[in-house]
Amino acid sequence: MNHQRIIWIEFTVGVFMLVAFLSAIFLALRVSGLVTMVGSETYQIRARFDNIGGLKVRSPVNIAGVTVGRVSDIQFDAKTFDAVVSMEIDNQYKILPSDTSASILTSGLLGEKYINLEPGASETTLGSGGEIEATQSALILENLIGKFLTRGKEGD
Amino acid sequence: MHRLIHHIQSIGQKTIGFCIAFGRANLFILSIIFAWPGFKLGARLLVKQLYSVGVLSLIIIVVSGGFVGMVLGLQGYTTLIKFGAEQALGPMISLALVRELGPVMSALLFAGRAGSALTAEIGLMRATEQLSGMEMMAVDPITRVIAPRFWAGVISLPLLAILFSAVGVWGGTLVGVNWLGVDEGAFWGNMQSAVDWHEDVWNGIIKSFVFGILVTWLAVFHGYYATPTSEGVSLATTRTVVQSSLVVLAMDFVLTALMFGELG
Numbered sequence: 001m002n003h004q005r006i007i008w009i010e011f012t013v014g015v016f017m018l019v020a021f022l023s024a025i026f027l028a029l030r031v032s033g034l035v036t037m038v039g040s041e042t043y044q045i046r047a048r049f050d051n052i053g054g055l056k057v058r059s060p061v062n063i064a065g066v067t068v069g070r071v072s073d074i075q076f077d078a079k080t081f082d083a084v085v086s087m088e089i090d091n092q093y094k095i096l097p098s099d100t101s102a103s104i105l106t107s108g109l110l111g112e113k114y115i116n117l118e119p120g121a122s123e124t125t126l127g128s129g130g131e132i133e134a135t136q137s138a139l140i141l142e143n144l145i146g147k148f149l150t151r152g153k154e155g156d
Numbered sequence: 157m158h159r160l161i162h163h164i165q166s167i168g169q170k171t172i173g174f175c176i177a178f179g180r181a182n183l184f185i186l187s188i189i190f191a192w193p194g195f196k197l198g199a200r201l202l203v204k205q206l207y208s209v210g211v212l213s214l215i216i217i218v219v220s221g222g223f224v225g226m227v228l229g230l231q232g233y234t235t236l237i238k239f240g241a242e243q244a245l246g247p248m249i250s251l252a253l254v255r256e257l258g259p260v261m262s263a264l265l266f267a268g269r270a271g272s273a274l275t276a277e278i279g280l281m282r283a284t285e286q287l288s289g290m291e292m293m294a295v296d297p298i299t300r301v302i303a304p305r306f307w308a309g310v311i312s313l314p315l316l317a318i319l320f321s322a323v324g325v326w327g328g329t330l331v332g333v334n335w336l337g338v339d340e341g342a343f344w345g346n347m348q349s350a351v352d353w354h355e356d357v358w359n360g361i362i363k364s365f366v367f368g369i370l371v372t373w374l375a376v377f378h379g380y381y382a383t384p385t386s387e388g389v390s391l392a393t394t395r396t397v398v399q400s401s402l403v404v405l406a407m408d409f410v411l412t413a414l415m416f417g418e419l420g
Contacts (some may be wrong), residue, residue, distance in 0.1 A: 026322045031347060032357050134243050
């Protein structure tokens, strides 16, 4: 096998490796949006809900519609019988007041569940490991229909 | 009565034959894993095989990936637009590609393009007694011929699957965003929030790694133990393609159930 052929083979194999590597970067950054998780420090806060509906780990946490963090863990507290949701919030939003309230909302009619934070007016801030006191559970469609039906009967 | 005994005997014969082949294939892959011809020679042989197994498969992978993505974009759009949910096109295309179509389609194409070529090459080496010639010269054919081809296949297929998915997403974007007019921000934004690096992309890469081991293993095995006649080589090549495709599809179900399903 002559020398030029060997160089050609090694060159194309190198191009193959590079192209595959670039594709992996494309899948990581552009398709899976990995960049939002890398390079940003987070801190953890918790909130207790009576019912989390369809909230999942990695659901977004929004303030004023902007995603500032993600749900990192959901546990059931066997003592108080409610759900403890841990959220990881981007460190640049460490200015949340301590009387911030949290509610579980749905994006669109049938969309994903997400947590909406409503900042309060307190001077003190919610630090790392802080717990949100005022929470509003997810809206369960069946409960709502049930209420609507019973109210309709009372009206008769 | 004689005929019945004959039938039962043939069933037993086939079972024993299958067990022998299975055991032989397992011993064969063990000897491949522990055979490595030293760093410098190994690297040279590996690069040459990466060329013939990986680089020469590039065109078919890129072209099919692009067209599969474009078809996904077109079909997804015509269905989703009925529900006014064309924003879900990005997640649909990318999840279908990175989870299933990328690993499976590239493994099937790889079995047809590279697996069959490996079997035919090694089978012809067997038929023309090149492998016996190597043994005569105290060169281990497994170290020199089989191991570089096996590792080249195992390395190439995950890379080809990544490439297939990336080109497919690009093709889907071309049709969905550029031609049919889905909003570009919603397309990429929904895709990024739906696709998880570890859960979706990485599991797809693990899948294609498993497929790479299975397909190349079957290819070199059938080539090495081919009957040394022209008919035997053709039979071995057919077996490689058929068995690889079946094993890939069956294994894909098992892996999907373990990774994404509620079964695992």
